[in-house]
Amino acid sequence: EAGVTQFPSHSVIEKGQTVTLRCDPISGHDNLYWYRRVMGKEIKFLLHFVKESKQDESGMPNNRFLAERTGGTYSTLKVQPAELEDSGVYFCASSQDIGGKLFFGSGTQLSVL
Amino acid sequence: GESVGLHLPTLSVQEGDNSIINCAYSNSASDYFIWYKQESGKGPQFIIDIRSNMDKRQGQRVTVLLNKTVKHLSLQIAATQPGDSAVYFCAENIDGGNKLVFGAGTILRVKS
Numbered sequence: 001e002a003g004v005t006q007f008p009s010h011s012v013i014e015k016g017q018t019v020t021l022r023c024d025p026i027s028g029h030d031n032l033y034w035y036r037r038v039m040g041k042e043i044k045f046l047l048h049f050v051k052e053s054k055q056d057e058s059g060m061p062n063n064r065f066l067a068e069r070t071g072g073t074y075s076t077l078k079v080q081p082a083e084l085e086d087s088g089v090y091f092c093a094s095s096q097d098i099g100g101k102l103f104f105g106s107g108t109q110l111s112v113l
Numbered sequence: 114g115e116s117v118g119l120h121l122p123t124l125s126v127q128e129g130d131n132s133i134i135n136c137a138y139s140n141s142a143s144d145y146f147i148w149y150k151q152e153s154g155k156g157p158q159f160i161i162d163i164r165s166n167m168d169k170r171q172g173q174r175v176t177v178l179l180n181k182t183v184k185h186l187s188l189q190i191a192a193t194q195p196g197d198s199a200v201y202f203c204a205e206n207i208d209g210g211n212k213l214v215f216g217a218g219t220i221l222r223v224k225s
Contacts, residue, residue, distance in 0.1 A: 043213075102159065
């Protein structure tokens with residue numbers, strides 16, 4: 001069974017540009033989460049989808065970040081325009097049930113120059 | 114806000130020895146705790162979890178201890194192997210869902 005996959009694995013962009021990250025959760029997992037780790041700090045929650053609906057987006061830092069999960073399958077996280085402080089590793093995770101075991105992808109390393 | 118924190122950022126152990134990684138948490142209402150292992154280039158991988166109605170849980174070579182009195186969590190790895198070298202994170206589930214609060218991480222280095 002394929003795990004959670006993320007694309008790209010690395011992205012280097014200039015300040016002001018737009019970047020879109022993609023996550024494919026484990027097939028059948030209704031719950032999809034975005035987390036990120038910036039500047040070597042703690043991994044922090046961004047948001048949680050249940051199918052195509054945003055269950056909790058309390059961790060989204062500002063309106064430059066837009067997450068979508070059209071159709072309830074894969075999800076995208078767009079940063080527009082990117083700022084220097086957005087650099088970090090963005091993780092996606094999925095679970096079958098709310099409160100169930102989380103499976104993480106390998107992350108996207110985002111560098112904003 | 115409340116968060117989970119780690120006492121030691123780096124731990125070096127000799128191969129074959131036991132490792133103990135510690136974690137302090139501050140949210141006394143949390144009822145579920147998880148340890149994750151992150152190897153280079155990979156995402157966090159689930160190791161073991163424990164609910165607040167338990168004080169100890171054992172897995173294969175790993176044991177998690179929970180002390181609710183002092184809000185302390187530890188991960189014990191028996192007979193540490195080079196493949197155990199990684200960053201270890203404790204995480205706290207604060208709302209019964211999957212909104213986890215992670216600690217900063219501890220680097221475990223295993224010397225052969």
